Amino acid sequence: MNLLTIDTATPAVSAGVVRRADDGAVTTLAERVTVDPRAHAEQLTPNVLGALSDAGLTVADLDGVVVGCGPGPFTGLRVGMASAAAFGHALAVPVYGVCSxxxxxxxxxxxxxxxxxxxxxxxxxxxxxxxxxxxxxxxxxxxxxxxxxxxxxxxxxxxALFALPRLDPVYPTPDGLVAAVGDWTQPAPLIPLYLRRPDAKPSVAVRK
Known part of the structure; x- marks a missing residue:
């Protein structure tokens, strides 16, 4: 199955295309990443289209979408998860949410x-x-x-704030997102992992 992967839980605006074989083997066909914490909305769609083009596929070739659900900031998660849900709805394919x-x-x-x-x-x-x-x-x-x-x-x-040896993984990768899916038979509802309230608060006038 051909899978679109999306993650916007970190400053890396990530889109990838992964092929998952029947035996569970995963091959990353393409990946586009823009590291910019303020460019989620602007860069996600270009990255998705670019990754599909690099993989030699179109949206019609997709069999599912895997999206990182955080934890992450409110705005970033909203962009990625809303986009994943929109692709899933438009293409009538399942959307799998995973912890980023x-x-x-x-x-x-x-x-x-x-x-x-x-x-x-x-x-x-x-x-x-x-x-x-x-x-x-x-x-x-x-x-x-x-x-x-x-x-x-x-x-x-x-x-670097922890006195421990550092490993290479820095941001969620397309193959990592696919490997994190626990149940391929029944996708769970998409639930963002905000872990705390958003920074923005309504004004006193709005609350009244």
Whole structure:
């Protein structure tokens, strides 16, 4: 099956095309990434179309969509998840939502901490044992993240805050997103992992 992958939970605006064989083997056919925390809305569609073109496919060739559901900032997640849902509806194909941290952690081995930028001097984090999530996702100041990991992956500047050997995975990848899907038979409803309230708040006049 040909799968479109989308992730906008981090500053990387990622779109990819992955072929998943009947035996579960995954091959990334194309990937377009723009690293810009303010360009999710502007860059996602061009990246999707570019990845499809690079793979030599059209939207009609897609059998499903896999999208990262965070944790991440409100605006970024909304762009990615709304786009994934729109593609799924328009093409009548299933949409599979996964934890974006899982898309990084699933390809690791040993005790690994995965962190991404949560702003406000905090990180989104989850801990993995041989690719399976054993704790999180959650949001905390780096000093409050529970200990126990032997290595760290994810956002380089935030991984550097932990005195652990660093692994290569930085952002969710197309093959990682596909590998993070737990159930191919029945996609679960798409639920964003905000983990906290959005930064923007209604004014007093609006609340009244």
């Amino acid at each position: 941290l899982d898309a990084i952690g699933v390809r690791t081995s040993g005790e690994v901490l995965v962190v991404t930028d949560a702003r406000r001097r905090e990180v989104y984090w989850a801990r993995y044992r041989d690719g399976l999530r054993v704790d999180g996702p959650a949001v905390n100041a780096p000093a409050d993240v529970p200990e126990g990991a032997e290595q760290v992956a994810g956002s380089p500047e935030h991984a």
